[in-house]
Amino acid sequence: KNEVEQSPQNLTAQEGEFITINCSYSVGISALHWLQQHPGGGIVSLFMLSSGKKKHGRLIATINIQEKHSSLHITASHPRDSAVYICAVPDNYGQNFVFGPGTRLSVLP
Amino acid sequence: EAQVTQNPRYLITVTGKKLTVTCSQNMNHEYMSWYRQDPGLGLRQIYYSMNVEVTDKGDVPEGYKVSRKEKRNFPLILESPSPNQTSLYFCASNRVGTEAFFGQGTRLTVV
Numbered sequence: 299k300n301e302v303e304q305s306p307q308n309l310t311a312q313e314g315e316f317i318t319i320n321c322s323y324s325v326g327i328s329a330l331h332w333l334q335q336h337p338g339g340g341i342v343s344l345f346m347l348s349s350g351k352k353k354h355g356r357l358i359a360t361i362n363i364q365e366k367h368s369s370l371h372i373t374a375s376h377p378r379d380s381a382v383y384i385c386a387v388p389d390n391y392g393q394n395f396v397f398g399p400g401t402r403l404s405v406l407p
Numbered sequence: 408e409a410q411v412t413q414n415p416r417y418l419i420t421v422t423g424k425k426l427t428v429t430c431s432q433n434m435n436h437e438y439m440s441w442y443r444q445d446p447g448l449g450l451r452q453i454y455y456s457m458n459v460e461v462t463d464k465g466d467v468p469e470g471y472k473v474s475r476k477e478k479r480n481f482p483l484i485l486e487s488p489s490p491n492q493t494s495l496y497f498c499a500s501n502r503v504g505t506e507a508f509f510g511q512g513t514r515l516t517v518v
Binding site: 328329331333339340341342343345346384386394395397398399400 | 440449450452455465495497499504505506507508509511512514
């Protein structure tokens with residue numbers, strides 16, 4: 299079964315800082331997902347990427363398939379970015395997700 | 408608007424009283440799944456469905472049932488809830504290999 303690790307587990311930043319969250323996994327995959335869970339509990343999908351880099355606004359996600367590693371970057375962080383960020387990869391059969399433990403981000407004004 | 412709708416958002420119930428959490432998606436997705444999220448354990452899959460009338464167990468299926476009679480609906484049934492099923496539940500749908508859409512979550516408390 300694919301094992302997914304994230305670092306750091308918790309992160310506190312000042313508004314405006316550049317933030318990086320890392321995700322590594324044990325088994326080669328076709329695509330990796332980054333999810334954001336708001337303090338109210340809802341989960342939204344931020345990115346699905348299979349190679350290279352994707353950018354949405356201040357969020358940038360990169361993946362290195364050979365190294366089995368992905369990073370989520372937030373530029374010019376804002377308190378509204380405070381959330382739990384979760385990476386997810388397909389399981390061995392490609393049908394279901396295996397989730398990382400999440401990174402809890404707090405951005406202070 | 409593409410969405411996954413779960414109901415109810417919050418539910419407090421007593422041990423043994425059957426309940427159903429509904430999940431509906433409007434994107435004609437084949438794949439739907441249920442997860443529970445507990446502190447320190449992350450998201451764990453309960454059941455999933457690849458299409459109508461096709462369901463299978465996830466990692467933590469004990470105490471739960473599901474059905475998929477229509478493509479858009481995937482209800483989660485707790486026949487006899489117990490306190491260890493107190494959790495935050497999420498329904499999700501996607502086409503296999505594409506990004507997932509999650510419901511808003513159902514916070515269930517069993518007393």
